[in-house]
Amino acid sequence: MYRLKKNDTNRASGTCIAEGCSWRIHASWDSSSQSFRIKKMNHAHSCGGESWKSAHPSKNWLVNIIKERLQDSPHHKPKEIANSILRDFGIELNYTQVWRGIEDAREQLQGSYKEAYNQLPAFCEKMVEANPGSFVKLCTDEDKRFERLFVSFHASMCGFQRGCRPLLFLDTTSLKSKYHEILLTATALDGNDGVFPIAFAVVNSENEDNWHWFLDQLRSAMSSSRSITFVADREKGIKKLVFEVFQNANFGYSIYHLIENFKKNLKGPFHGDGRGSLPSSFVAAANAVRLDGFRMSLEQIKRVSLKAHDWVMEIEPEHWVSAVFKGEHYNHIAENVAESYTNWIEEVRELPIIQKVEALRCKLMELINSRQAESSKWTTKLTPSKEKKLQEETPKAQGLKVLFSSDTLFEVHDDSINVVDVDKLDCTCLGWKATGLPCCHAIAVFNCTGRNLHDYCSGYFKADSFRLTYSESINTASAISKSSSNEKTASDSLHVLPPCTLRPPSQHKVRTKTQGTSRRPVSCTSCKGMGHNKSTCKENL
Structure with a gap:
């Protein structure tokens, strides 16, 4: 604490309230910045913190100081706050003191973490009331501790x-x-290849039971039985669970995660072009529409690194190579689909669970509203990204020779002969089938026959389909207030406790004796006796 010796419109100076303490500060008014600037300051206190102890015998002062810092920057770390308190007040605090102060300050600013769990049943009811047709399920264990929360809004599932x-x-x-919960997510792609969140679940930990439960809820929330292609990190090991819940599903390994794991497992020696060429060869292998193209990419990898080639050969190609994959095409997505969730959570990581779920709902609502407004201005028949790809393919059709086999079958000659089947939306180059957009051979046929190019594009890429995806809105749930109503609901009798927090593993190494091992007997080099050594020998030699 300090005492101001001078405090007027132009100058301010102060000293520590403890007699004889060396702490000093002098500041003066700076007209250019319209603020006081510190001119001189002695940071060190020589009073040993006696001024703070005498003025603040409780922790309230510390909590109030931390609250001020968290209001300015919510993501302040304990070490940063401890350093700022030492700098501003000359008081040195340990990590535990600051951490406890942060928890108390955040509870005062944002509400109780524990109470937020108890409000979950009412909050879930409010979400469903505001969004009829949504699928929300909350589960607790036998001790009423939180286990799982599944949320799929009607607008998302309908889209x-x-x-x-x-x-x-x-x-x-x-x-x-602080309770180490995990967010499980199911995300689709819209017709413009933008991420479209379908469902999410907050679970107490990531394990096989929670993944199986999440997939069960996802199946219940879906109204149709169409075959779905699921894509996930191979390291998660959830392929078996997907096939258990969705019998008619297809399963692919995430290209993004495969590439990341591939890079981690790259080990020398490297030959030829070296390590830098391996990721692009791996992507080429994944996107190959023919087996000979896949084998060619594998050979390129093998020439650079035999170990990298062996690693790739361990992955079942039917779950990641376009040439043999049976499900919906997805290999063009090589970025992290879950990154949006990670960024959203980063903004609200210190908030209690209800505010985290509400923040996710707000982000989904904003995403739907912004894409509704964006797509209302489009004048093209396809979404912008697909229209661009189609326009890039169109010039390649110039100069190709088209021969009529029938009204629906055509031969197109370039460096090779390709057969286009208009009825089946297929070409022997396999480009049409892989992308859902006509290849240059099909475009050449349409140019000769006067057909409308856009009529032969996948319906999922039409601008109208995009607008249907975002045709429903997510609504705001009314605020939960105990004093706002005296009406009793079913959720009032439910009490939810936070999940058990797992302590992180200790950083200290503890030596333990191994059971069943015998120690080497000690012998004396002087008297040749057993059970002692030369330094403790009592024989008078």
């Missing part, structure tokens, strides 16, 4: 059924909470 390809990416991200 998926109306306008999205039958393709879902499964992933996880940490909620970065």
Whole structure:
């Protein structure tokens, strides 16, 4: 604490309230910045913190100081706050003191973490009331501790059924909470290849039971039985669970995660072009539409690194190589689909669980509203990204020779002969089938026959399908207030406790004796006796 010796419109100076303490500060008014600037300051206190102890015998002062810092920057770390308190007040605090102060300050600013769990049943009711047709399920264990919460809004599921390809990416991200919950997510792609969240679940830990439960809820929330292609990290090991819950599903390994794991497992020696060429060869192998193209990419990998080639050969190609994959095409998505959730959670990581779920709902609502407004201005028949790809393919059709075999079958000659089947939307180059957009050979046929190019594009890429995807809105749930109503609901009798927090493993190494091992007997080199050594020998030699 300090005492101001001078405090007027132009100057301010102060000293520590403890007699004889060396702490000093002098500041003066700076007209250019319209603020006081510190001119001189002695940071060190020589009073040993006696001024703070005498003025603040309780922790309230510390909590109030931390609250001020958290209001300015919510993501302050304990070490940063401890350093700022030492700098500003000359008081040195340990990590535990600051951490406890942060927890108390955040509870005063944002509400109780524990009470937020108890409010979950009422909050879930409010979400469903505001969004009829949504699927929300909360589960606790026998001790009433939180286990799982599943949320799928009607607007998301309806948009998926109306306008999205039958393709879902499964992933996880940490909620970065004191209770270490995990967010499980199911995300689709809209017709513009933008991420479209379908469902999410907060679970107490990531394990096989929680993944199976999440997939069960996902199946219950879906109204149709169309075959869906699921994509997930191979390391998660959830392929078996997907086939147990969705019998007619297809399963692919996430290209993003495969590439990341591939890079981690790259070990020398490297030959030829070296290590830098391996990721692009791996992507080429995944996107190959013919087996000979896949084998060619494998050979390129093998020439650079035999170990990298062996690693690739361990992965079942039917779950990641376009040439043999049976489900919906997805290999063009090589970025992290779950990154949006990670960024959203990063903004609200310190908030209690209800505010985290509400923040996710707000982000989904904003995403739907912004894409509704964006797509209302489009004048093209396809979404912008697909229209661009089609325009890039069109010039390649110039100069190709087209021969008529029938009204629906055509031969197109370039460096080779390709057969285009207009009825089946197929070409022997396999490009049409892989992308859902006509290849240059099909475009050459349409140019000769006067057909409308856009009529032969996948319906999922039409601008109208995109608008159907975002045709429903997510509504705001009314605020939960105990004093706002005296009406009793079913959720009032439910009490939910936070999940058990797992302590992180200790950083200290503890030596333990191994059972069943015998110690080497000690012998004396002087008297040749057993059970002692030369330094403790009592024989008078």
